[in-house]
Amino acid sequence: MEIQVCIGSGCHLKGAHYVIKRLKELVAGNGTAKPVRLTASFCQESCTEGVVVRINGVVVKNVSIGNIDTIFREAVARR
Numbered sequence: 001m002e003i004q005v006c007i008g009s010g011c012h013l014k015g016a017h018y019v020i021k022r023l024k025e026l027v028a029g030n031g032t033a034k035p036v037r038l039t040a041s042f043c044q045e046s047c048t049e050g051v052v053v054r055i056n057g058v059v060v061k062n063v064s065i066g067n068i069d070t071i072f073r074e075a076v077a078r079r
């Protein structure tokens with residue numbers, strides 16, 4: 001599974017670094033599941049709907065520290 005977090009200035013202002021920090025914790029706690037590749041991306045041209053995260057190519061908008069756990073769990077369950 002590949003997860004890309006936008007680190008453009010719009011998403012940065014909306015807390016992208018907190019989302020990345022939490023994702024690192026979730027990936028580390030993912031145990032024996034398939035590997036997760038966590039990377040950063042430049043602006044995805046949806047700055048007003050940031051934080052923008054791409055999971056296996058699917059764009060997820062309005063990601064925050066408040067919903068990233070749920071989004072991650074659902075993505076892991078889908079793969």
Ligand code: FES
Nearest residue numbers: 008010011044046
């Ligand atoms: S800065 Fe993230 S979509 Fe533009």
